[in-house]
Amino acid sequence: MATIREKGYSHWDGALVERKLPWWPITRTGIQLAFRRKHFKFFFSVSFLPAVVFLVGIYISERIEDFKFMIQGSENLIKINPAFFKTYFTNDFLLFMMVMLLVFSGAGLIADDLKHNALQLYFSRPIDKKDYFLGKAAVIFFFILALTLVPGLVLFVMKLVFSGNFKLLTSYPWLLPAIIGYSALLTVFFAFYTLLLSALSKNRRYVTILIFAIYIFSDVVYGITFGIFRSPYVALFSLKANFQQAGAVIFGQRLPYAYPGYLSFLVLFGICAVSAAVLHRRIRGVEVIK
C-alpha cells in the first residue's frame, strides 16, 4: 500500500525578479573568470597602449606649436580625421592584442562547459540556448568593445574637448557612426570566431592554439599565395587584411588592397554564418551513447 505523504514544507513567498537579461549570470561569470587568469590583467592593460598613444597624438595635435621641435615634418601624421581613427582601429598591434584577449577570455567559454558537461546545469534552469549563446558572446563583446568602442569614443570626445569646438563633428558627421559600426563589426565577428573554435574541442589548450594559429596562419597563407599568384584577391584569405579592408570602407579611406571592399564583408559575415550553424549543432542536450 502506498504511503500518503503530506506536504510538510512551504515555499518562499518573496517576489521573483523578472530577469530582463537572463544570460547575464553567464556573462558575469565569464568576465570574472577571465580576470582571474594568470597574466590576464597585464595583457588587458597593455592592450590600451595604442589608445594612450593616440590620445597623446590628439593632445599634441592641439598643441602643435608647443611640440613643433618634436614633430618636424610629421604634422600630417597627427591630423585628426577619419584616417587617424582608421589607423587606430586597424593597427596590427591592436588586432594582435584583441586575439590575445580572446585566447585568455574566450578559449574556455564553451570548451570548459563541454569538458565538464556543464550544459546540463544550464539547460535544466530557466534559460534557453539563445540565452546561453548571448551570455557567452557578451563576454567577448565586453572585452572587444573595451578595446574598440570605448577608446574610439574617448578619443573622439577628447578631440572635441582639447579643440574646444565641434569641427570634427561637423566636418565628419559620419565618423561617430563609423566608430560604432566598425567596433560592432569586430565585436560580432570575434564573438562568433571565438565561440565557434571554443565549441570545437573540450580542451581549452587546443582552442587557445586554434584561436591564435588561425589568425596568424590566415595571414601567412595570404603572404604565400600572394607570392605565387600576385593577385590582390588572395588577401581575402587573411583575417587581418579583411579587417583592414572593411575598416577602410567604413572610415571612407583608400582601400589597402586592390579588390572591392564588399568582398571582405562577405568573407567576415560568411564566417559568422558558418559559426552560427556549427554552434547550433554543437550546443544541444548531449547524451552519451556508449
Added chain:
Amino acid sequence: MTAVIETRNLSKWYGNVLGLSDVSLGIEPGITGLLGPNGAGKSTFMKLLTGQLKPNIGSVSIFGRRIWNDFGTFAKIGFCPESDAFYEEISGLEFLTGLLSFHGFSKAEVRARAAKALDIVGLTGDKDRKIRGYSRGMRQRVKFAQAIAHDPEIIILDEPLSGLDPLGKRKLIHLIKDYRDQGRTVLVSSHVLPEIEAMTSHIILIHQGKILAQGDIHYIRDLIEAHPHVISIKCGDPRGLAAKFVNEPYVLKILFGSSGDSLVVETHKRDAFFGRLNQVVLESALRVEEITSPDDNLQAVFDYLVGK
C-alpha cells in the same frame, strides 16, 4: 496520490540509436529509484524529465504542465547530474550563487539560499575554497547543494552517492529521506542496488530504453512467476525440517547448507510455504535461528528482469 511527474508514450532516439521507447508512467511524491545498466536510458529519461531534451514522440508533464520550454516549471525541479559540471576556478559559494541567479531571486536571497544549501550539505567551512581543491565527496555534495538551493519540489539525482565515503553516503541518504518526508518527489538513479534499497523500495527498472517494471520491489518480486522464491532457514535440525516439506507440492527444491545447520528451499508459493512453516515450527517446537529470502531484494529482481 496523484502523480507529480507523468510521461505518455515518451520516446527519444539519436539517429539510429534508441534512447527511450514508449514510456508511459507516473511518479508520485516520495523517493523513486531509477535502476538500469549502463546505456539503459536512465540519463535520457532524466534529461527528458528536466526539459533538457525534446522527446521525439510523447510528452512529459510536471504538475500537469508540459515541461518542454516551460521555464516556470523548470524552477520546480532540482537536477544533480552524474558528471562533474564545475568551473574549477570558482568557489563553492560562487558556483551556487551563479546558478541561483538564473532563478530570479534578489541578490540577498541568492546569497542566503546559497549559504543555507552549503550548510545543509556540510560545506559551510569550505564555501570560499576553489572547487579545484575539493575532494570527490565535496564535489558530490556541492552538486547536490545546487540541486536543492532553489527549494525545488522535485529533485532528480543522477548517481548522487558515487564517490562519497560511507559516512557521506549515510548523511546524504538521510538528507534525501528528509526531503521525502517533507512530501517532495525525489527520483534517484544508481548502479549500486543496495544504495537504492537503503532509500526506497519503490523502483523503476529500465533496460534497453524500455521500462521493465515499476512499483514496490517486493510486489514486483512476487509477480515474477518464472523464478521461484528462495528461502533460507537456519535451525537446529535442518534435515528433520526438510522431511516435513518433502511431500508438499509447492516445494520445488531443498538444498542443505555446507555447515549442516541450514537448508534452502525453493518454492513458487511463498505464502503457502510460510503458512506451513509456522505450523511445523509450532508443532515440533523447532528452534529456528534465522529465516531469510536471498532473492527477495533488488539485485535478484534486477537480475531476473534483465535476464541475467
